[in-house]
Amino acid sequence: MSFGRRLREPSREAQLFARRIVIAALGMVVLIALLLSRLVYLQLVHHDHFTTLAQENRLKVLPIAPTRGLIYSSDGVLLADNRASFSLEVVPEKAGDLSAALAQLQAYVSVGPELLARLKSELRQRRRFDSIAVKDNLTAQEVAVFSANRHSFPGFGIAGRLARYYPLGAQTVSAVGYVGRISEEELKRIDISNYSGTMHIGKEGVERFYEAQLHGEVGYQQVEVNAQGRILRVVESQAPVPGRNLYLSIDTRLQDAALKTLNGLTGAIVAIEPATGSVLAFVSNPAFDPNDFVNGISAALYKTLRDAPERPMFNRALLGLYPPGSTIKPVMAAGALEYGLRERGTPTWCPGWLQLPGVTHKYRCWQKSGHGTVDLLRSIAESCDVYYYSLARDMGIDRMHNLLSEFGMGRTTGIDLPGELAGLVPSREWKRRARKLPWFPGETLINGIGQGFMLTTPLQLAQVAAILANRGRVLEPHLVREFENPQNGRRSAFTPVERPAVSITKPEAWVAVVEGMHEVVQGARGTARATALGATYQYAGKTGTAQLFTIAQDKRIKVQDITQRLRDHALFISFAPLERPELALGIIVENGESGSHTAAPIARTLFDVYFATRRPSDAPG
Amino acid sequence: MLRVNSRQLWGRLHIDPSLVGGVLMLCAIGLVVLFSAADQSTDIVLKQGARMGLGLGLMFAVAQVSPARLARWAPGLYLIGTGLLVVTALIGTGRGAHRWLEFGFLRFQPSEIMKLATPLTVAWFLRDKLLPPRLPVIGTVLLLVALPAALIAEQPDLGTAVLVAAAGLFVLFFAGISWRIIGLAVVVGVLSAPIAWYSLHGYQRQRILTMLDPAADPLGAGYHIIQASIAVGSGGWSGKGWLNGTQSHLEFLPEHATDFIFAVYCEEFGLLGVLVLLSAYLLVLVRGVKIALGAQDPFGRLMAASLTFTLFTYVFVNMGMVLGQLPVVGVPLPLISYGGTSLVTLLTSLGILMSIQTHRRFLADF
Numbered sequence: 001m002s003f004g005r006r007l008r009e010p011s012r013e014a015q016l017f018a019r020r021i022v023i024a025a026l027g028m029v030v031l032i033a034l035l036l037s038r039l040v041y042l043q044l045v046h047h048d049h050f051t052t053l054a055q056e057n058r059l060k061v062l063p064i065a066p067t068r069g070l071i072y073s074s075d076g077v078l079l080a081d082n083r084a085s086f087s088l089e090v091v092p093e094k095a096g097d098l099s100a101a102l103a104q105l106q107a108y109v110s111v112g113p114e115l116l117a118r119l120k121s122e123l124r125q126r127r128r129f130d131s132i133a134v135k136d137n138l139t140a141q142e143v144a145v146f147s148a149n150r151h152s153f154p155g156f157g158i159a160g161r162l163a164r165y166y167p168l169g170a171q172t173v174s175a176v177g178y179v180g181r182i183s184e185e186e187l188k189r190i191d192i193s194n195y196s197g198t199m200h201i202g203k204e205g206v207e208r209f210y211e212a213q214l215h216g217e218v219g220y221q222q223v224e225v226n227a228q229g230r231i232l233r234v235v236e237s238q239a240p241v242p243g244r245n246l247y248l249s250i251d252t253r254l255q256d257a258a259l260k261t262l263n264g265l266t267g268a269i270v271a272i273e274p275a276t277g278s279v280l281a282f283v284s285n286p287a288f289d290p291n292d293f294v295n296g297i298s299a300a301l302y303k304t305l306r307d308a309p310e311r312p313m314f315n316r317a318l319l320g321l322y323p324p325g326s327t328i329k330p331v332m333a334a335g336a337l338e339y340g341l342r343e344r345g346t347p348t349w350c351p352g353w354l355q356l357p358g359v360t361h362k363y364r365c366w367q368k369s370g371h372g373t374v375d376l377l378r379s380i381a382e383s384c385d386v387y388y389y390s391l392a393r394d395m396g397i398d399r400m401h402n403l404l405s406e407f408g409m410g411r412t413t414g415i416d417l418p419g420e421l422a423g424l425v426p427s428r429e430w431k432r433r434a435r436k437l438p439w440f441p442g443e444t445l446i447n448g449i450g451q452g453f454m455l456t457t458p459l460q461l462a463q464v465a466a467i468l469a470n471r472g473r474v475l476e477p478h479l480v481r482e483f484e485n486p487q488n489g490r491r492s493a494f495t496p497v498e499r500p501a502v503s504i505t506k507p508e509a510w511v512a513v514v515e516g517m518h519e520v521v522q523g524a525r526g527t528a529r530a531t532a533l534g535a536t537y538q539y540a541g542k543t544g545t546a547q548l549f550t551i552a553q554d555k556r557i558k559v560q561d562i563t564q565r566l567r568d569h570a571l572f573i574s575f576a577p578l579e580r581p582e583l584a585l586g587i588i589v590e591n592g593e594s595g596s597h598t599a600a601p602i603a604r605t606l607f608d609v610y611f612a613t614r615r616p617s618d619a620p621g
Numbered sequence: 622m623l624r625v626n627s628r629q630l631w632g633r634l635h636i637d638p639s640l641v642g643g644v645l646m647l648c649a650i651g652l653v654v655l656f657s658a659a660d661q662s663t664d665i666v667l668k669q670g671a672r673m674g675l676g677l678g679l680m681f682a683v684a685q686v687s688p689a690r691l692a693r694w695a696p697g698l699y700l701i702g703t704g705l706l707v708v709t710a711l712i713g714t715g716r717g718a719h720r721w722l723e724f725g726f727l728r729f730q731p732s733e734i735m736k737l738a739t740p741l742t743v744a745w746f747l748r749d750k751l752l753p754p755r756l757p758v759i760g761t762v763l764l765l766v767a768l769p770a771a772l773i774a775e776q777p778d779l780g781t782a783v784l785v786a787a788a789g790l791f792v793l794f795f796a797g798i799s800w801r802i803i804g805l806a807v808v809v810g811v812l813s814a815p816i817a818w819y820s821l822h823g824y825q826r827q828r829i830l831t832m833l834d835p836a837a838d839p840l841g842a843g844y845h846i847i848q849a850s851i852a853v854g855s856g857g858w859s860g861k862g863w864l865n866g867t868q869s870h871l872e873f874l875p876e877h878a879t880d881f882i883f884a885v886y887c888e889e890f891g892l893l894g895v896l897v898l899l900s901a902y903l904l905v906l907v908r909g910v911k912i913a914l915g916a917q918d919p920f921g922r923l924m925a926a927s928l929t930f931t932l933f934t935y936v937f938v939n940m941g942m943v944l945g946q947l948p949v950v951g952v953p954l955p956l957i958s959y960g961g962t963s964l965v966t967l968l969t970s971l972g973i974l975m976s977i978q979t980h981r982r983f984l985a986d987f
Contacts, residue, residue: 013752016797017922021910024794024930028906031937032899038944042854043892050854057851058867226871 059235060225065197066216067162067486069243071176071206074280074481077252079172080207085163086138088146088156089131092123095155102134105153108145111135131159164200168252169289171259174268174315175250175282175417175479177205178290194218197240200294204315206246206479208418213483216243245484247491249278257609258283261602267589268316270462270477271606274575274584277466277475277496279415281606282459284316319421321455322588325544326383327573328404328450330468330513332391333376335403337509341394344512347373350386356393356441363389363445366545380516381526383543385449392448397439400447401427406474406502408463409456414476414497423460426453451547462586465573467502468517468540469581471510474499517542518578521600528572528600537611539576541603543596546571546588567591572599576607583610635684635979637912643904644680644956644971648673650886650898651957657864658878658885658959665878665959672961676968683972687980688921691973692748695741699765702738705731706772720776732781733966735769737973739785740927743792748920753797762793779825780938780950787934791927796919828948845881846945848873853887853944860891878959880951883943898957902936905971912978921977928970935967 042050071080088109095101102119105111111119115135122132134156138146143158150156164179166172179200182190186201195201197218202208219240223231251271258269262285271281288305292298297305305313314320336342352370353362365371365385371378379387392400405411410425424430426447428439446452456464459477467474476497484491504510517540521532527543546569570592575584585603592598631638652666652673659665683691709722709731720730743762750758766789774782794803818826831843852868855861864870866888869877877885887895909929916922932955939954941947953963 008751013797013919014922016753017795017926018914020795020797021914021926024791024926025910028930028933031933034946035937035940035944036899038946039853039887039892039895042850042944043857043887043895046854047857050851051857053851054855054867057848057873058871224871226873232871 058224060223060231062221062223063193063197064219064221064237064240065199066218066240067242068164068179068200069210069214069216069484069486070245071214072245072247073172073250073252073255074248074278075252078167079176079248079250079252081165081167082162083165084160085136086143086158086160087136088134088138088142089159090134090157091131091155093155095153098123101153101156105134105156108149109135109138109142131157133159164294166290169291170287171256172250172252173205173287173290174284174317175205175248175255175279176290177207177209177417178203178293179207180293203293205417206248209416210244210246210480214243214246217241242486245486246480247482247484248479249273249276249280249481250282250479251280251610253613254281254606254610255283257281257606258602259285259287261605262589265589265592265598266310266316267587267592267599268320268458269588269602269606270317270459270586271610272462272466272477272584272586274466274469274473274475274581277477278481279477279479280583280610282317282479284314284318284320284458286310286312288312316588316590317458318415318417319419320457320588321421321423322458322569322571323452323454323546324409324450324456324461324464325546325569325571326385326450327461327464327542327544327571328409328454329380329383329388330517330542331404331407331464332388332395332400332448333380333516334468334504334509334513335395335399336376336391337512338504338506339395339399341391342376344376344508347375348379348384348387348390350374350384352386354386354389354445356445359442361442363442376512377516377519378525380513380542381519381523383520383527388448389445392444393441395448397426397428397444397447400444401425403502404454407467408474409454409460413459413463414478414499415459416478416480420459421457423457424453424455450544458586458588460586461571461573461588462584465575465586466584468513468573469575469584471514472502472504474501514540514578517574521574521604528596531596531600531604535604535607537577537607539574539603539607540578541572541574541600543594543600544571544573545569545594567593570594570596570598572603574600574603574607576611582614583607632979635975636681637684637908637975637978640905640908640912640971640975640978643901643908644677644968646901647898647905647956648677650901653863654882654886654889654957655878655959657866657889658869658882660870661864669959669964672964673956673968675961676965679965680968680972680975683969684975684979686976688918688924688973688977691741691924691976692745692920695738695745698734698738699742699769702731702734703769703772705734706769710772710775720778730781730962732769732773732776732778732785733962735773735785736781736788736931736966737970739766739769740788740792740924740931741973743789744920744923744927747792747796747923748918750796752919753799754793759793759798759802762789766790766793777822777825778951779821780952783950784931784934784938784952788927788931791930792923795913795923795926825948828950831949845875845949848875849881849884849943850945852884856888856891858891859893860887860889863889865889880939880949880953880958881943882958883940883954886957887943902933902955906933909974912974915981916977917981925974925977928974932967932970 068082070078073079092098102111111134119132119134146158166176166178180203181199182195182201194217198215202211202214207214217240219238221234222236224233224235225231254271258271258281262269262283265285267285269281269283270279272279292301337344350365350371352368353364355362371382371384374384374387378384404425410423412420412422431437431439443452447454463477476499478494478496480494482491482493518538520526520543521528521539521541523529528541532539570589572587573585575581585606587599587602589598652670655669656666705722720732722729722731743765746762746765747754766786770782770786773785831846848868852866852874866885868874868888869885874881874884886898906929909925913922913925913929916925935952935955938947938950938952942949942952953960955967956964
């Protein structure tokens with residue numbers, strides 16, 4: 001059989017074969033060991049790691065946004081609501097021929113070309129079984145018409161969401177603020193996981209200051225998904241914790257009245273309940289409708305608001321800086337008595353001007369002919385500048401700085417609103433630092449009548465009025481009175497924060513100052529003498545007129561409308577009743593010319609509104 | 622007495638009980654895993670069961686044929702198979718590759734025939750040659766192996782080509798080819814590796830690169846390997862339990878009923894289950910080795926050894942692929958993966974083993 005030269009040797013061949021089998025079997029053992037070592041590595045050594053990866057594959061966590069807390073006024077009016085907003089959505093994989101369906105849809109819900117373009121780009125990015133919004137903010141009619149014809153649009157549906165709505169719109173925006181879509185910068189400072197289901201965040205006002213309380217805590221649903229991301233079942237879920245409801249101290253009647261008194265004017269009004277620090281009205285006029293901002297304002301509307309000369313988006317009550325003018329005179333007077341610089345009856349001669357020794361410049365009184373002999377009460381009632389030039393000279397800038405600071409000027413009041421400005425009470429140290437100049441004696445005089453470097457906000461003016469009304473007690477103003485847990489209705493009150501009282505310790509000082517302020521509105525020669533006529537309550541006030549030279553923002557406006565824009569700002573601080581005061585006011589009317597003519601009557605109107613439904617604490621019998 | 626009788630009975634029926642026992646065990650495991658891997662589809666399990674029945678029938682049938690007759694059929698089978706490969710190259714079907722031939726109701730891959738025809742033919746050719754084989758013989762064998770392997774590689778189906786070539790070359794190895802020649806072949810292989818690299822298709826190169834670094838493209842080329850590793854690793858020591866594998870049931874694991882069914886098995890039954898599975902394979906493999914050692918003529922010996930180690934090669938290549946140790950090639954896990962063609966081929970080859978064992982002239986004890 002064999003053609004080889006050697007003879008076949010079966011036993012030798014069998015031996016050779018057996019050796020090869022052994023070698024191959026050894027190879028097999030080595031390879032099996034290789035497989036086993038890999039199995040041990042994967043299944044034993046790194047088991048935990050791969051278990052985690054498998055879980056991450058399988059489970060997805062979907063956020064459930066908490067319901068934002070509601071905001072009410074003290075008289076129970078809803079100021080910030082969550083309203084259902086409806087959008088038309090489509091699940092592409094269920095819709096069949098989408099373009100045909102969209103064409104047919106136009107008969108019921110009009111979908112404009114820009115919406116179609118947006119939809120087209122979303123279709124490319126999203127998965128076919130995800131719901132995509134076709135149109136947001138459907139009208140009630142669109143919802144009804146579509147719902148009636150729903151059966152002819154498989155895959156389409158209406159989805160409801162909650163959107164913020166401010167029923168009073170512009171009336172409360174200065175205090176309540178508004179929410180808007182979360183911006184890039186906000187994403188950096190918030191807890192992203194808590195906001196994973198939330199689209200909006202407080203941008204201004206109470207909405208922003210109490211964001212943490214209003215927002216609540218996100219809930220979640222842990223779902224099992226397959227490789228395509230389709231949800232198969234809910235494994236676990238935790239309900240979100242809704243945000244707290246806020247009850248503000250804002251009184252909508254007073255707020256509304258305040259806004260109306262400023263109708264056609266530019267200005268701000270802040271009303272504070274002195275005993276508690278509760279802010280009852282917080283108005284900046286003109287204002288804007290916050291509802292325009294909730295879902296992104298249109299560029300055109302934003303431009304209109306931004307470029308309007310009255311600057312409606314500028315919250316004057318909180319951020320407007322004005323020289324306080326004569327409104328600081330009661331404070332100066334109180335200091336004079338406390339420091340023993342003047343007695344109540346100490347006369348000062350007002351010839352219409354005051355000169356410092358060795359200086360030719362005359363510091364003039366607003367009353368060019370002079371007030372003659374002026375005591376402390378008259379100095380307040382008639383707002384004699386010379387009295388306060390002389391007092392300021394005697395008091396000196398250092399004591400003035402301390403005194404005015406104690407009354408809250410030049411420092412933030414601590415109100416529960418974001419971005420409050422401190423204003424400015426000058427001092428030697430400030431001038432050295434800011435202006436790199438020494439303090440000049442003449443500047444003490446000018447600042448003694450609230451001019452010069454001094455700047456205050458309308459909120460600070462109201463706070464000065466409240467401190468005077470409190471005879472020196474200082475309570476931080478606040479807008480929130482109560483928090484409510486919406487789940488169990490339990491309410492917790494906001495505890496007012498009290499600051500150290502001002503260091504006016506002599507009771508007769510308060511008596512004299514309040515009498516002087518009463519004279520302003522009641523006295524025969526008071527600067528606002530006509531305004532208290534016929535009032536069923538007694539009140540105190542102080543007018544002020546701020547000369548226009550500080551507000552840089554107004555520069556451009558002045559050029560446009562010089563005659564009106566150059567008029568002085570009118571200021572008024574006031575409280576009522578005289579004993580146990582219930583309402584303190586800070587009022588500024590820009591370009592209102594004089595406090596007595598424009599601002600003081602506003603205070604009277606507001607007191608009337610306020611006491612129309614309440615018995616003033618000083619009412620007889 | 623009974624013992625001898627039963628052995629004689631099995632011998633007369635040309636059935637090797639140990640081998641059949643191991644095969645049935647593997648088939649049972651296969652159907653159990655498949656039920657889970659195929660998302661509890663009884664249809665698929667029944668279909669696979671039917672194929673197993675067909676394959677087992679074919680295995681028993683082939684066992685009735687004597688090795689001598691099988692050897693005589695070998696050249697004809699080889700010629701038919703090679704011819705069909707040429708036809709497939711011309712008119713074959715398949716996604717991106719010409720692998721399938723369709724004859725009305727019948728649809729099959731001619732390369733499957735060559736998995737058996739190649740080693741059969743080589744063993745037939747070597748049956749009367751002086752062993753260890755000398756160079757002209759070796760040259761002829763290499764040609765016999767290279768022709769079908771090249772045709773299959775052209776389809777392109779590199780995995781099957783390598784396995785067909787391996788089946789033929791195993792015969793040469795067991796025929797006692799000199800180590801010097803093997804060493805030379807290794808050297809030539811290493812030196813020509815760069816040339817081979819450039820002759821690979823882009824996707825084939827990609828698969829090798831992916832095996833080396835699956836994380837480079839986790840959602841693309843590396844996806845299979847990463848997801849398979851997660852499935853295997855998360856199975857741990859005792860597995861997640863039957864029907865509880867999340868990787869396969871949630872469709873993260875691709876090809877989980879076919880080429881990657883081992884990952885499903887590892888995920889659900891853990892390392893413990895793998896040891897059971899490997900034991901079942903070893904039962905068959907050890908039996909195959911015994912049959913090879915007990916074979917009385919060169920053809921039976923070479924054929925039995927080649928078939929046994931080819932079976933192991935399939936197991937190793939599939940598991941190595943699932944475990945990320947080998948590139949992704951389309952090699953099913955023998956008797957476990959869903960699919961008919963390779964199952965039938967494999968059971969047929971085990972029928973040949975039984976034929977070799979039960980057609981010995983003396984049914985002596987050993």
